[in-house]
Amino acid sequence: MPGPDLPPAEVPMTTEALLSRWPTAVQKVELIHGVLVFTGAFDERDLETARRTYPGRRPVLNADSGLEVHPAGVGDPAPLLA
Numbered sequence: 001m002p003g004p005d006l007p008p009a010e011v012p013m014t015t016e017a018l019l020s021r022w023p024t025a026v027q028k029v030e031l032i033h034g035v036l037v038f039t040g041a042f043d044e045r046d047l048e049t050a051r052r053t054y055p056g057r058r059p060v061l062n063a064d065s066g067l068e069v070h071p072a073g074v075g076d077p078a079p080l081l082a
Helices: 015-020 044-053
Strands: 028-032 035-039 058-061 067-070
Touching: 044 058, 044 067
Parallel strands: none
Antiparallel strands: 028 035, 035 067, 058 067
């Protein structure tokens, strides 16, 4: 979750980060119209992690600071929660 104490996305996962960072610390996840919607307060570091976790998919941050992972396609998807 956001904060200056978190490592950048390219740093390997540690036990501490595993217990407090996406995707293991997610409070809620839903599948809406084929889009994974993770509820929480995410930032660009989480977006980069999602890109590596779901290759070929199109992750975006939505207006609620949630993370959405859209199916493969062309261009940037419009967030479901705009």
